[in-house]
Amino acid sequence: MIKVQGLTKSFGRQQVLRGLDLEVPTGSITVIIGRSGGGKSVLLKHLIGLLHPDAGRVLVDGVEITGLRGRALDEIRQRYGVVFQGGALFDSMRCAENVAFPLREKLHLPRPEIVRRVEAALHQVGLEGMGAKYPAEISGGMRKRVAIARALVTEPEIVFFDEPTTGLDPILVNTIHHLILDLHQKFRFTAVMVSHEIPEIFEIADTVAMLHEGRIAEVGPPPAIQASSNPVVRQFIRGEPENAEGR
Amino acid sequence: MTDRPLPLALRALDALGQRATYVVDSLGRFGTFLGQALATILTPPFKFWAFIDRIHYIGYRSLLIIVLTGGFTGMVLGLQVYLTLVRFGSEAYLGPAVALSLIRELGPVLAALMVTGRAGSALTAEIGIMRITEQIDALTVMALNPLRYLVAPSILAGLVTFPLMTAIFDVVGIFGGYLVGVELLGLSQGTYFGEMQTFVDMQDIMTGFWKSLSFGVVVTWVCTYKGFNVGHGAEGVAKATTDAVVLSSVLILVWDYFMGSVLP
Amino acid sequence: MERARVNIAVGLFVLIGIAGLAYLSIQLGRVSLLGATGYVVTADFPSVGGLKAGSTVEIAGVEIGRVEAIGLADYQARVTLRIHAGVKLQEDSIASIKTKGLIGEKYLRISPGGSDRIIPPRGKIREVEAPVDFEELLSKYIFGRI
Numbered sequence: 001m002i003k004v005q006g007l008t009k010s011f012g013r014q015q016v017l018r019g020l021d022l023e024v025p026t027g028s029i030t031v032i033i034g035r036s037g038g039g040k041s042v043l044l045k046h047l048i049g050l051l052h053p054d055a056g057r058v059l060v061d062g063v064e065i066t067g068l069r070g071r072a073l074d075e076i077r078q079r080y081g082v083v084f085q086g087g088a089l090f091d092s093m094r095c096a097e098n099v100a101f102p103l104r105e106k107l108h109l110p111r112p113e114i115v116r117r118v119e120a121a122l123h124q125v126g127l128e129g130m131g132a133k134y135p136a137e138i139s140g141g142m143r144k145r146v147a148i149a150r151a152l153v154t155e156p157e158i159v160f161f162d163e164p165t166t167g168l169d170p171i172l173v174n175t176i177h178h179l180i181l182d183l184h185q186k187f188r189f190t191a192v193m194v195s196h197e198i199p200e201i202f203e204i205a206d207t208v209a210m211l212h213e214g215r216i217a218e219v220g221p222p223p224a225i226q227a228s229s230n231p232v233v234r235q236f237i238r239g240e241p242e243n244a245e246g247r
Numbered sequence: 248m249t250d251r252p253l254p255l256a257l258r259a260l261d262a263l264g265q266r267a268t269y270v271v272d273s274l275g276r277f278g279t280f281l282g283q284a285l286a287t288i289l290t291p292p293f294k295f296w297a298f299i300d301r302i303h304y305i306g307y308r309s310l311l312i313i314v315l316t317g318g319f320t321g322m323v324l325g326l327q328v329y330l331t332l333v334r335f336g337s338e339a340y341l342g343p344a345v346a347l348s349l350i351r352e353l354g355p356v357l358a359a360l361m362v363t364g365r366a367g368s369a370l371t372a373e374i375g376i377m378r379i380t381e382q383i384d385a386l387t388v389m390a391l392n393p394l395r396y397l398v399a400p401s402i403l404a405g406l407v408t409f410p411l412m413t414a415i416f417d418v419v420g421i422f423g424g425y426l427v428g429v430e431l432l433g434l435s436q437g438t439y440f441g442e443m444q445t446f447v448d449m450q451d452i453m454t455g456f457w458k459s460l461s462f463g464v465v466v467t468w469v470c471t472y473k474g475f476n477v478g479h480g481a482e483g484v485a486k487a488t489t490d491a492v493v494l495s496s497v498l499i500l501v502w503d504y505f506m507g508s509v510l511p
Numbered sequence: 512m513e514r515a516r517v518n519i520a521v522g523l524f525v526l527i528g529i530a531g532l533a534y535l536s537i538q539l540g541r542v543s544l545l546g547a548t549g550y551v552v553t554a555d556f557p558s559v560g561g562l563k564a565g566s567t568v569e570i571a572g573v574e575i576g577r578v579e580a581i582g583l584a585d586y587q588a589r590v591t592l593r594i595h596a597g598v599k600l601q602e603d604s605i606a607s608i609k610t611k612g613l614i615g616e617k618y619l620r621i622s623p624g625g626s627d628r629i630i631p632p633r634g635k636i637r638e639v640e641a642p643v644d645f646e647e648l649l650s651k652y653i654f655g656r657i
Contacts, residue, residue, distance in 0.1 A: 411528025
């Protein structure tokens with residue numbers, strides 16, 4: 001279980017997170033929604049340990065990671081898998097090498113074992129036979145799949161997705177969502193996803209948390225969020241223009 | 248970060264203080280960066296293939312430009328120095344004049360400047376793009392140290408390639424001077440090379456060697472640092488690349504002066 | 512494949528670079544890879560005035576060796592010469608420090624003697640001639656005491 005308590009972060013004069021509280025139950029898919037530039041990615045980076053908060057704590061299974069540095073933080077990260085917004089594939093390496101990279105550098109597995117697991121991982125995301133291509137040679141949707149394969153190949157306990165479907169057409173969005181759902185059912189990892197695919201995201205989320213003005217405005221299972229009476233949430237999920245309800 | 252406006256007299260001081268803090272802060276980061284990179288060089292595991300790739304990138308791919316600039320520098324030196332020396336009837340010293348200027352000063356400095364323009368800028372851009380596309384974050388969250396994969400191999404490759412490229416530059420330049428002085432202007436071959444052997448000492452060659460070695464560290468250090476601390480988007484990468492080239496070039500010349508006054 | 516291509520290129524680059532370094536240090540810096548050849552003799556001068564390690568040693572204008580080192584022994588300048596192996600120096604050879612041209616660099620000239628005895632390796636040239644002190648000569652000339 002990941003627990004966030006009173007997380008506060010400013011960049012210069014701009015306060016992005018203002019005492020945010022959130023709980024992510026183990027083994028579930030939690031999706032964080034909210035306006036663009038509203039701090040969703042900043043929140044995610046705190047969970048991964050890429051940013052350090054001004055105040056507040058992040059606890060992973062009871063271990064506080066906010067004060068950790070270096071090796072201690074790396075130990076927590078051994079259990080993580082992260083799918084970055086643009087995929088963040090190493091563009092000097094072929095797709096298969098990208099997927100193999102954490103196995104080789106992190107787990108130091110023997111070569112045949114790496115080859116076997118890379119093939120299995122590429123098969124799972126429907127990209128068998130594409131391993132020899134460079135990231136620049138494949139489409140955006142394929143890059144996201146390779147990124148997912150790379151994040152999952154080490155069989156992490158917790159997987160973070162930073163807008164895994166931005167820039168994809170609606171059909172591909174659904175394909176990626178169902179891929180994530182399938183993989184989740186297979187590996188039972190804890191998933192934290194940042195997304196603004198409304199309403200598609202309600203199909204795969206166990207919990208949805210709405211981030212607004214640096215705090216979680218509302219959190220709950222998809223039906224509860226969809227039926228919410230909170231004007232901020234209603235406005236966001238119906239995509240109404242900002243001045244419609246006179247905020 | 249006060250909201251109350253400061254009196255005019257204090258505002259200038261405030262600006263100055265902020266600027267000073269900023270400069271000291273960036274110098275500190277700059278130094279710490281090298282320290283951390285050196286720490287990853289000294290501790291295993293060593294990324295051997297990344298190191299070889301960097302030598303290929305910084306060294307082999309710069310060969311052509313080094314040979315070209317080295318050759319023409321030597322030819323220009325041969326011509327200009329000859330025209331000066333001939334007035335004093337001492338054109339016999341063309342060889343040592345060309346060799347010493349190349350070996351002590353021009354070889355290390357010009358080779359370093361050329362490599363900065365060709366490979367240094369590309370190094371900054373490559374690392375900068377890895378930063379803005381979160382590839383560096385991806386390494387970090389894999390619990391791997393990006394300095395070990397990106398910076399340490401570059402600095403080590405700089406240490407290896409710069410002296411070698413400087414040597415190539417020197418030799419090609421000496422033959423460029425030979426072409427002009429001997430083949431074109433009619434100096435005897437024996438005079439050109441013979442006097443050179445008398446005047447050039449191992450000490451001169453070592454001076455050039457130490458210079459090129461330190462330029463190798465300076466250039467790769469500046470270029471990887473600028474790439475690592477890139478701003479936002481394509482504009483940030485463009486700015487970082489320019490900054491890296493300008494700062495490297497200035498540091499090469501400043502450092503050359505210091506080395507010149509310290510080394511014999 | 513790619514790996515091999517990169518490796519070959521890197522190998523080529525390092526080879527060319529080391530060849531450059533080797534040329535500079537062996538040809539110009541006079542670093543000998545195989546150890547020094549020839550043999551060593553010494554000569555003591557009251558003054559070497561401008562002669563330095565690396566200066567040439569000549570007989571009749573032909574280079575027969577180089578000055579290897581210059582040190583101090585008994586308040587005299589001890590010059591160590593490395594002479595090419597084929598060249599024999601008679602015991603009454605005279606070593607003198609000369610200048611090439613009017614302002615050129617110093618070199619060491621050996622005038623062969625007529626003795627049958629040859630200076631052995633690590634031996635000593637006894638007959639020496641100090642360099643002409645140009646300034647002294649000039650002042651003597653000016654003040655008419657030559």
